[in-house]
Amino acid sequence: MTTHDDVVEERRNFLYIATGAAGAVAAGAAVWPLIDQMNPSKDVLALSSIEVDISVIAEGESAVFLWRKNPVFIRHRTAEEIARAIADDNAEDLIDPQTDAERIQKPEWLVMSGVCTHFGCIPLDQQGDFGGWFCPCHGSHYDISGRIRKGPAPSNLPVMDYVFLDDSTIKIG
Amino acid sequence: MKNINIKGLLATIVTAALLSSGANAATEGAMHPEKHDYTSTGIFGKFDIPSLQRGLQVYTEVCAACHSMDLVAFRTLEDLGYNEDEIKAIAIEYEYEDTFDDDGELISRPGTPADYFPAPFANEKAARSANGGSLPPDFSTLIKAREHLSFFPWATVYGEDYVVALMTGYHDEAPEGFELTEGLYYNDYFTDYAIAMAPPLFDDFVEYADGTPATVEQMSYDVANFMAWASDPTMQERKEMGLRVILFMIVLSILLYFTNKRVWRKIKKGQDIDPSQL
């Protein structure tokens, strides 16, 4: 007389393992679209790079552009500002040490994200103790190279991928 | 159980047959379009890329004068085999007035790949006014709106068949005894045989970039294929995935069949029943 438990205990049977494995594959394949659909859709990704005309930005001025729905700061730096930025390359109080050269392609053009690395507010231009930017939310000070110098932000304003298509056009992203 | 199976099967067939008949608005009061072959139909349907490119040319050079295609973005032309630079070159030909200068005035800007095909008319009223009161339908989903699927292959009318028929179905004059309203054109395949659109295609109306002779039949076939892509750009991906899914599910079902059989093996015939206990 067989018991029902005998059947349940035939676990090591290859057929059961093969079926279980195939079933797991099916379940995984079914779940993936449900997760991936939350990733940015194609129309959102289409706007993932922008081309910016920088010829309109005069020396000593900054402009803000929207890239991936977030602000990007582009500053046309004066010679004095560039010198100041380089001078602080090895300052002892750099919270996130980085030289100015590591953050730019052409010294007169500073191109970086305008989102404070603390909790995401937008820093104010030409304010703060370091002649750069100041974030009013929690008091982070960034210098003329966008480096965090004082305050709670943990890292410098991020520099994203960009290329000069020509002297007056930058492609961001 | 055997009896029920046959009846169940019969019921299924009858149901499917009944589900498939039913009026098709596109061909009512008109001739039934002939069927043609398309690479996109059937289980292994694929897009005919050269035909799609020619169809795009027909659309932009002929149809776009009156027909919008609001939901198709230039970036999706990647499906037609164009690379990023080619798509940028296509997009930049179009102007969009959707930004403001510093005085708040509307200014125009060139198109980018993220933009959609612009509409030829500012709004519905402008479209109707330029077309004798009729509204040229948008192409984005038009092929799907004109198809009639049937359980019986001979009764199926694909939207492409309808477009080809329509393009080639014009007569120079209405037949004897037919009262054609002023401003309409006689067409074998449009409802009640009278359509407001003037024949849009003539031989060699377009000079194909790939050198294919541009007969009316060829242009209508190409633009129909293009419209089918525009209405259902994921068709090929869908059918390819379908093949993998169904083959996999057949394998899994076979495994489940044998699993089930093995699970029931020891009790299926009542081997575990003790007759003395009944």
Add this chain to the structure above:
Amino acid sequence: MASDKKYEPTNPTLKWVEDRLPIMGFVYNAVGAGYHVPRNLNYWWNFGVLAGFMMVVQIVTGIVLAMHYIPDITVAFDSVQHIRRDVNYGWLLQAVHANGASMFFVVVYIHILRGFYFGSYKSPREILWFLGIIIYLIMMATGFMGYVLPWGQMSFWGATVITNFFSAFDFIPFIGDGLVEWLWGGFAVDQPTLNRFYSLHYLLPFVLVGVVILHIWALHIPGSTNPLGIDVKGPQDKIPFHPYYTAKDAFGLGVFIIFFSVFIFYIPDFLGHPDNYIEADRLKTPAHIVPEWYYLPFYAILRAIPDKLLGIVAMFGSIMILFAMPWLDGARIRSMRFRPLSKFFFWIFVVNGLFLGYLGQISPDDILAFGWTALTYAQIATFYYFAYFLVVMPLVSRMETTKPVPTSIAAAVLDANKKG
């Protein structure tokens, strides 16, 4: 049925959880090895689980689609196209949800007809049957509102026609006159209508889940009936749900998914209407307003009655009459396997139902066989539909000569295998 043994986990952590919230024991006794079920269930019994599976599929795909759909009349149609074209796997999720609605109804119709044939609605399962009818009604409301959301021509005009049904009730004092405008939130189907249909379309499936839980609970009191229609007489008539029916249901699910996949991947628009690929236009009525296939028999019944109010009464009545079935059917034997005359009329009922479905999608003026109009045929078919419940079933069930019924399920299994 109560289980024979209490579930005791051996693992100490699991035992700690089980002592505080006996969820594992609950599952064990509900669908696991602790739940015992007749041993002779055939594949017609798979359809309940398939219905539950489709309910989950619809809810999951629906929630995910709701992350992208926009219930605004100016962009609703475009948002569905955005899902199909731009959202990752959006085309797949939309095809599963749209075809899933049809699959849900296919499975439920077969499940209901199984109930007819095998007498599942008879005592002591009457409330189980009532809950099933309520599930069906909720499904119909949910499906109707869901179809409006893409805001195509059929969405809009289907909504217009169905909501206009309620104008037949304008004779009711106080509320009758404003009933349809109350439904619409305006003077026609418009933005307010779309918004509230979206809200309710999201809500009702969760109400459905609650009713399904009651439905399964009501089932588990007497347990499932079986193809022989006889009660369980002893422990040898039953086997544990797991692994026997979990394996059988898994196999049935695999086959069903193949069937479902054919629609999703190869003919995703077959069960829909091409006019729904045209954006809604309130100034242009389509040549034929046709509801989705699962409503067609009732649409045919509605149109068969020339009077507006009586047509609506007949249409609702055709579903309400199901509540009376446990009493209309007076047979002392449940299963039509042993009731040949009932079986005969049942199959005519099924074919008649399919015929009504066919009539629902053609024009009542169409001329069919013998030169009669579709309307005439619809009236004959509607007559048979009601006559089946009100005349055939009460009389035949009480008067027919039945075939002899096996003594017990286990005995029947042994007999079947002696011959084999």
